[in-house]
Amino acid sequence: MAREFHRADRVADAMRRELAQLIQHEIRDPRLGMINVNDVEVSRDLTVAKVFVTLVGEDDRSKINISIEVLNKAAGFLRTQLARAIQIRTIPRLHFRYDExxxxxxxxxxxxxxxxxxxxxxxxxxxxxxxx
Structure with missing residues (x-):
């Protein structure tokens, strides 16, 4: 039986691909290293998105916390960039989480x-x- 894809799943997949590119090319903060966007979970009403990321080669918990803080502060900028790339009425608010x-x-x-x-x-x- 075919799996049903909901709109939130399609939006999450598009956001994951775009965020991976945006973080790599647009965020110029020296505190950030290599970041992988593992998953994006979008709420059913498309208002909130949890973005799960990992930091390549980083084990120090304080540096991880700083990187997550930097990403959460850049969430507004990334949301604006997503609005230009993805054609939907509203872009969900972004909340970055470290994926363990x-x-x-x-x-x-x-x-x-x-x-x-x-x-x-x-x-x-x-x-x-x-x-x-």
């Missing part, structure tokens, strides 16, 4: 790799002791 899912995913992946490695080591130790 990729960081958690990497941590879980590392834990799984460690567990598999330890399991193989124990299996090898057991097979060595059985051969004696």
């Amino acid at each position: 899912t990729s960081v958690r995913g990497q941590a879980l992946s590392a834990l799984i790799d460690k567990a598999v490695k330890e399991d193989r080591k124990h299996q090898d130790d057991d097979s060595d002791s059985n051969e004696d």
Whole structure:
């Protein structure tokens, strides 16, 4: 069965693509590094958009908070630029959030790799002791 696409989903997808370009090319703040726009969630009434971003290669929580603050202060400018790029009556208010899912995913992946490695080591130790 085909998935139903709602207007908010289409608007969110268009906003995600445009914001990725705008942040990269239009925001000239030295406190910002490389930013990935992971997802945009737009409310059903199209008034508010949560923009989930990650900072490439940045683990320092204070720098992450500063970057999110810079993006939230630039939200009005970005909203104006979005209005020029996307042809809809009103552009949702932007609220930037740090997306920790990729960081958690990497941590879980590392834990799984460690567990598999330890399991193989124990299996090898057991097979060595059985051969004696």
